[in-house]
Amino acid sequence: MATQLPLKPVDFHLLLALVDGPLHGYALAGRMREESEGQVQMMPGNLYAVIRRLDREGLVTETGARPADNDQRRRYFALTDTGRQLLADEGRRMARMATTVRRRLLDSGVHDNEATQ
Amino acid sequence: MTQTSPPRSLLERLFDAMLRLYPKGLRQTYGRDMRTFLAELEVEARETRLGRLKLGVRLLLDAATAIPRAHRWEARWAPAAQSSTTATSPSFRRSFGKEATSMTTLRHDLLVAVRRARHNPGFTLVAALTLALGIGANTAIFSVVYGVLLRPLGIADPAHLAVLSLHRAQDPGDAMGLWPSHLVDIRDEVEGRGGVRRLTSYIFDSVTLLSDGEPEELGSSLMVDGAFFETLGVAPIVGRALAEDDVLPNRRGSVCVISEALWRGRFGSDPEILGRVVSLDDAPVSIVGVMPDNVPLPQAGVQVWMPQGWDVEDGRLSGRLNVLARLEPGADLNVASEVLASAAAKLGDKNPRFEGYTISLRTFRDSLIGSAQPAILAAAGAVGLILLIACANMASLLLSRAVVREREIATRRALGAQRRQLTTQLLIESLLLSSLGGLFGVALAFVLHRVLIGLADGLLPRLYDVRLDLPVLAFGVGVSLAAGLVFGMAPAVWAFTRDLAGAMRGLRHARARHSLLADPRQALVVMQVTVAVVLVTAAALLLRNLAELRSVDPGFRSAGxxxxxxxxxxxxxxxxxxxxxxxxxxxxxxxxxxxxxxxxxxxxxxxxxxxxxxxxxxxxxxxxxxxxxxxxxxxxxxxxxxxxxxxxxxxxxxxxxxxxxxxxxxxxxxxxxxxxxxxxxxxxxxxxxxxxxxxxxxxxxxxxxxxxxxxxxxxxxxxxxxxxxxxxxxxxxxxxxxxxxxxxxxxxxxxxxxxxxxxxxxxxxxxxxxxxxxxxxxxxxxxxxxxxxxxxRGAVATDRFYGRLLAAFAAVALLLAGAGIYGVVAYWVNESRRELGLRMAVGATGSDIIELVVHRSLRTSLIGLALGLALGLLAARSLEPFLYGVSATDTSALAAVVALSLIAAVLASLIPAINAARIDPIRALRGEQ
Structure with a gap:
């Protein structure tokens, strides 16, 4: 059973966090927390369990290409092409959903500002 | 491990232990990275005081969800996936739909509970630590109860082994040993009658061991007759025990059996120990066996056993023979006692010196641990009370949370949630808390156990049998689960007896007017204070007693x-x-x-x-x-x-x-x-x-x-x-x-x-x-x-030990009861913000508010104090055997109890009271926080 759309929030934020380049586990968790506005807080157990799953599903891979803050003790993870593709698909899906929500709310008379708040 | 590694923190060790539970693949690939992650988190956590504890809780919760998840995913990729995952296959679900569904619900409930606990780490931590104190103390004391009172003695059928004592009929406490000549008479008289199968006798002695080099005084040596080992029924770990053939008439034999400790220490676990000839009191003696340590033969710590034929003429043996009786299986101790008493009467007829003397029997177990039993049970009772206070705290906290969630529960019920579903959810939450408390509690028990062993050294029998092993840990786990079930019921029951409609309308402030009994939390506080006061009373009496004992003039000058x-x-x-x-x-x-x-x-x-x-x-x-x-x-x-x-x-x-x-x-x-x-x-x-x-x-x-x-x-x-x-x-x-x-x-x-x-x-x-x-x-x-x-010091060591133990219990009880008071008062202040704000708006000063809050809280505490004193005085009667210089109604001790309890109650309500005085009336009236 491969990962399908819609992505689970954790998977989504993990993939999203890797868009800008490879990260190690701790930095990855920090980025996920930041980008999710504190909604997704990963501790080591769940983080690596999810990484391993996404790795097995070919969405994420360990990378030898290391960024500037290279730390030999750690593994760095990067998006695979499939992962990047899936994230993009999810982004488009979410955009479509957002459009739908906004249109429906406008139809029912709610002002745009309120709807997007 | 030969390689030296840096000292690891408790969290790291905990984490490593949990790491073993992850699937192998995950562990091998990412184990090191996970540890690095942990190290980063620890650095982060160090910045706040509670940080490390919170981190611990979060790690446990993380593991609780991640481990089952990781295993599930791992099974999905396993090559033999088809066969090994039948349990979750669609056909399985179809055929066992009901079970599968309820398991899914259970898992869901658990996930919800974990999520809730994670979102509220402060609450989780307080509840779990409170419970941990109770469970830790109980597990540590239970290790003593189990080790001293319950663990098998290691000798055969100890219920049918009895100790003889010769004493004046009026004064059983003043016993002496037998004479060799009497033993012959008594043996003829009783063996084979009244269920008495066999008598065996021994004396304590001290022998000088000389084996290659230094002489060593073996102060704990035993001279035994030929029936000794057979009567006690203990097998040697090496060689053989002593038997009738080893006994030489009127003197010591030429063989001996040594203790495991002596064998391992002095003889370096020599595998060829059997037949080795050593000198005991200048006579060559060959070692024929090694007896296991930690078996009372007839007490622990004996270093060497030698056979000896009693010389009837030897005045040195007069009144020194200790005698044990092996009874037939199923024999009645009372019947055997009568047989021995009549033998003693015959002895008195023959020898006027023993007129008025009798022989009585008590079981071997009783003579070994009898006097320690009441004190140990009292300590277990005291520590049980602490658990009660801790559980009340947990129930109170869960209730407070249930109140906050009242609207959620009411809505869910209105939407058709089954009573069973809600109860299950609440129970699972409390079980999760109590498991966490149990985990911390067991960790704490390891520390307390060590402290206890150190303090009780030389004061308790069978201390060598006091260990934190499986039965003891199972007790700790059992207690935690029971606490979770019983005290998890409180909010569950409460949730259904509440006024649903009122809750839906959000009339939260209405509760501020609730009378004492209408709010179960007030009743819990009364109970907590009562129990704490009982413990403080007992501790105060024992400590007064100790001071009194110390001031007694011993009749000699010990200094120098x-x-x-x-x-x-x-x-x-x-x-x-x-x-x-x-x-x-x-x-x-x-x-x-x-x-x-x-x-x-x-x-x-x-x-x-x-x-x-x-x-x-x-x-x-x-x-x-x-x-x-x-x-x-x-x-x-x-x-x-x-x-x-x-x-x-x-x-x-x-x-x-x-x-x-x-x-x-x-x-x-x-x-x-x-x-x-x-x-x-x-x-x-x-x-x-x-x-x-x-x-x-x-x-x-x-x-x-x-x-x-x-x-x-x-x-x-x-x-x-x-x-x-x-x-x-x-x-x-x-x-x-x-x-x-x-x-x-x-x-x-x-x-x-x-x-x-x-x-x-x-x-x-x-x-x-x-x-x-x-x-x-x-x-x-x-x-x-x-x-x-x-x-x-040794003479009052036992009094000091129990005095200190109870003082520690009382302190913990007071602390927990204080936490209970604090929790309820803080909650009440929060609930009554509008009321308090209104009072301030119409002119109440900060000190008025403090007085009001402390006063309300003291009303509850005073009921507990009165009940506690009454019960404490009743309980003090059972302490009377332990009290020497102090009466059970000692006024200075009782005054100290009242003062201490009042101070604790006031202190506990003072912090929320001060917070109450800081309420901004305008914001409070607007309903803001």
Whole structure:
């Protein structure tokens, strides 16, 4: 059973966090927390369990290409092409959903500002 | 592990333990990275004080969800996926739909509970730590209950092994051993009758072991008859036990069995130990077996067992034989007791000396641990009360949370949630909390267990059997789960008895007016305060008692006094003259040592657990020997002993060097003896007789009473005879040093360091005794050394142990009850913001508000205090056997209880009260936080 759309929030934020380049586990968790506005807080157990799953599903891979803050003790993870593709698909899906929500709310008379708040 | 690694934190160890539970693949690939992650988190957590604890909780919750998840995913990728995952396959779900669904729901509930706990780490931590205190203390005490009272003894059928004691019919507490001649008679009389299968006898002795090199005094040696090991039914770990064939008539045999400790220590676990010949008291003896440690044979710590045929003529064995009886399976102890009592009556007919004596039986277990049992059970009861307080705290916290979630619950019920679903959800939440509490509790138990073992050293029987092993840990886990179930029910039940409609309308402030009993949390606080006060009362009484015991005058001056026990080898010292000469030589040498001002020796010391007491019946002139029921404590002493001890001479003279074997037999008696036997008149010059009237002693002096068995003892009549006239080979030599060491110590080492000076001084004195002993006869080792301060401390050690233990319990109880009060008051303040804000808006000052809040909280606490005092006074009655100088209604102790409890109650409500006084009335009235 491969990962399908819609992505689970954790998977989504993990993939999203890797868009800008490879990260190690701790930095990855920090980025996920930041980008999710504190909604997704990963501790080591769940983080690596999810990484391993996404790795097995070919969405994420360990990378030898290391960024500037290279730390030999750690593994760095990067998006695979499939992962990047899936994230993009999810982004488009979410955009479509957002459009739908906004249109429906406008139809029912709610002002745009309120709807997007 | 040979490689040295940096010390790991508790969290790291916890994490590593949890890491093992992850699937192998994940662990191997990412284990190191996960540890690195943890290290980062620890750095982060260090910035806040509670951070590390919170991190611990979060890690546990993380593991709780991640481990099952990871296994599920791992199974999905496993090559044999098809076969191994049938459990979750669609067909499985179809056929076992119901179970599968309920498992899914359960998992969902658990996930919800974990998520909730994670989102509210402060609450989770407080609840779990409260519970952990209760569970930790209970598990640690249960390790003692289990180890001492419940763990199998290691001997065969201990229920049918009994200890005989020969004593006056009126005074079962004052028992003595048997004579070899009686044993023969009694054996003929009872064996095979009344369910008594067999008797076995033994004596405690001390032998000198010599095997390649140093002589070593084995103070805990046993001479046994041929039936001993068969009667106790314990198998050796190496070789064989002793049997009838090993016993030689009228003397020791030429074989022995040694303890596991001796084998491992002195003989380095020598695999060829069997048949090895060693010298015991200068006789060659071959080792035929090794007995396991931690089995009472008949008590733990015996180092060597030797066979011995009792010589009926040997006066040294008189009254020293200990006897055990093996009963038939299913035999009744009472029936066997009657058979032995009638044998004792026959003994009395034959020998007028034993008229009025009887023999009674108690089970082996009872004699081994009997006296410790009530105190251990009392401690277990006290610690159970702590758990009760802790559970009440958890219930109170869960209730508070249920109130907050009331609208959620009401909505869910209105939407059709089944009662069972809601109950399950609430129960799972409380079970999660209690499991967490159990986990911390068990960790805490390991610490407390160590502390407890350290404190109880030498005070509890079978301490070697007190371990934190599976049964004990299972108890801890069981208690946590039970606590979770029982106290998780509270919010669940409460959730359904609430006014649904009111909750839906959000009338939260309405609860502020609730009466005491309408709010179960108030009732819980009353219960907590009550229980805490009961414990504080008991602790206060025990501590008062301890202070009282310490102020008792022991009748001697312990400062600067120490010495050594010397048990002369019977084979080397065969005559009274030799023994007397040995001790007089030794004392001469000792007195010549610089720094020693006084020295003497006695057959027994006050408050010395190793002293064996002899109470002898005595008669006054004109009385028949068989008439007397009076006994007096008997000690043989050298000249100078009483002076060294510091016991004040009140009349006449002390024992002197002029008292020789060929002069008139004399005795110095104590004050109590003088009063009991001669009333107000001067006893000096009077005489009394011992040994059934065969030996008359002239009283030459009276000394002050010495408490032989510790400060709580009622002093008994005692008399001292000269060593030259009644010679003993087992004596204790004591010596006093010259210098006023307190002053000297302070001068030399500065103020507050006299402890160090005392230790040094006592060590020097003991070394001086050991040197004098070596110089007198180098083949005769010193058995053991001691200081009188240690003996005095030891005499109240048990009282101190239980006093401190209960004081610790009381402190924890007070702390937990305080936390309970705090929680409820803080919650009430939060709920009553509008009301308080209104009061402030109409002119109430901050101190008015503080007073109001503290007052409300005290009302509840005072009910608890009153109930607690009443119950505490009732409970104090059961403490009476442990109290010596204090009555169970001691006013100063009770006043302290009231003061302490009030202070705790006020302090606990003060913080929320101060918070209440800081409420901004305008924001409160607007309904803002």
């Amino acid at each position: 006094l120490s010495g050594a026990r010397i048990y002369l080898d019977d084979n080397a010292y065969t005559s009274d003259q030799q023994e007397a000469a040995y001790f007089s030589d030794l004392l001469e040498r000792l007195r010549a040592t610089p720094g020693i001002i006084a020295a003497g020796a006695s057959s027994g010391l006050p408050m010395d657990p190793l002293t064996i007491d002899y109470d002898l019946p005595y008669t006054l002139p004109g009385e028949e020997a068989s008439e007397t029921l009076r006994q007096a404590h008997f000690r043989t002493i050298t000249p100078g002993y009483l002076e060294t001890l510091g016991a004040p001479l009140q009349r006449g003279r002390s024992i002197a060097t002029t008292d020789r074997a060929d002069t008139e037999p004399v005795a110095v008696i104590n004050q109590t003896f003088a009063r009991v036997a001669w009333g107000e008149s001067d006893p000096v010059g009077e005489s009394f007789a011992i040994y059934g009237g065969r030996r008359s002693l002239r009283v030459v002096g009276v000394v002050g009473d010495v408490r032989f068995h510790g400060p709580s003892e009622v002093t008994r009549p005692a008399f001292f005879v000269p060593h030259s006239q009644t010679t003993y080979g087992a004596m204790t030599v004591i010596a006093r040093t010259t210098v006023d060491t307190t002053a000297t110590g302070e001068r030399l080492l500065g103020r507050g360091t006299q402890d160090a000076a005392t230790v040094t001084r006592d060590a020097l004195t003991r070394a001086a005794v050991a040197r004098a002993a070596l110089a007198t006869d180098h083949r005769q080792p010193v058995h053991s050394t001691f200081t009188f301060s240690d003996l005095e």
